[in-house]
Amino acid sequence: MAVGQTRTERDWRMRLQDWLPKLVLSPSVAMTLLFVYGFIIFTIYLSFTGSKMLPSYDWVGFDNYRRLFGLSAWTTALINLAIFASLYVTICIAIGLSLAIFLDQKIRGEGMLRPIYLYPMALSFIVTGTAWKWLLDPGIGIEHTMHLWGWETFRFDWIKNRDYAIYTLVLAAVWQSSGFVMAMFLAGLRGIDNEILKAAQIDGASNWNLYRRIVIPLLRPAFLSAFVILAHLAIKSYDLVIALTGGGPGRATELPATFMYSYTFTRNQMAVGASSAVIMLMGIAAIMVPYIYAELKEKN
Template identity: 80%
Template structure:
């Protein structure tokens, strides 16, 4: 009896959480999928229209702009965060003085919400009260930095804020990978005459492949579902210069009363995320089995 209780008690304790997750996560995912093939507008509807909403979605110029902005934002965000994170991790791995102080400083931005980050960078980049105004007050009248007001450059301000937020987190991932490398391998390479550059290029960085993969998955996931940072920083503007799929989905679902189109965009975002996470999980499970 005691053995049966020990076997089934954890299942009984976890079953309410499992049911709630099944209902409020996967249940609503399924409901969103249904809305995407319905004629729902302001309220959910039972009318079935097939893939009509998806056809309308990909014919919308606003959706094309959102995808283009996502490509620009996602590529720059992932690449810059990876380069900065790796550089900071290598710097800290060299046992420099003050590592205990620098590490929490680099990690601090990740402790902030994207709303706080977006608001702070909005103030900092605003030409009237931010960096440009400070430079003018210091006498540098010719200084100009109005990217946040420019249709062509506004998306790059989102990249700047997002990189500032996430680089420290990526650094922590790479630092954990660096500290996990066997020192005997590095000492053997140094004995063979390898310089520091050769050591990192031919041995250390290739051994960080799992950290690179993990960083890519996390950053790509954050880029695809980026919403609060954009809303706080630019609100999707000027015009639609910083429109992303997440902001598009919200606007069409709740302000334009096109719930079917909004749901179809949410499904496309889910497919994007799944196309990144599923291969990653498959490779991880395959490595564990082998």
């Protein structure tokens, strides 16, 4: 009888060990399903309704999407996103790769330079936007400082100029993210087998050909990861825009994220705002799904 009880206790113990992690994680999983995926589904549903200030359940089909793409503000937001995202991703990758190659030369002071390059990523986009707003303000920033130093003809009023304001977002975003991209490329460079590089050098390959034909192609996973992360950040950029330009002057720096917020919470057009959020979600999915598929396929 004692033996039977011991086996029963052992079975219960094993079952408890199997179920305990699931029980501990189940509240987190349930909260994620409800407050992330549940609200995504709810937002998609709202985009097909006639919701205004409050949710409405009158089904209107694709009317909100037709109305959305007929709005000049949405067209402006998409054009601004195309400019911002293309410059942001390209410049960040170029600077990040250059810094990574520079640090990979085993230079002195690498341990000090790495944190300096990475420090901006430790800041929130709100802090970055506020700091760059002060720097770029003609009344108190770089332009004012140059005037105090005697360079009266110096002009740097991009933040007040409708034609150049979008590029101030690029400046601030690149400053914050380049160090992070550098870390990704540096990790990729340090993971390359030195025997491959030595063999190429023995064959007479110059440094230029070494990087062009061997190193950079081997960094393809790092390039892909950097592109996915930066494109995702560009599409959902909101706090940087609000802190730096507020979407202005006019609509010169309006992006889909700021458009979605304004139409949902200030213009009382919840369904149109939900439609713009769904379009943003589709844009992010168009980037993430192929990446995840390629990663899973490569592992299999």
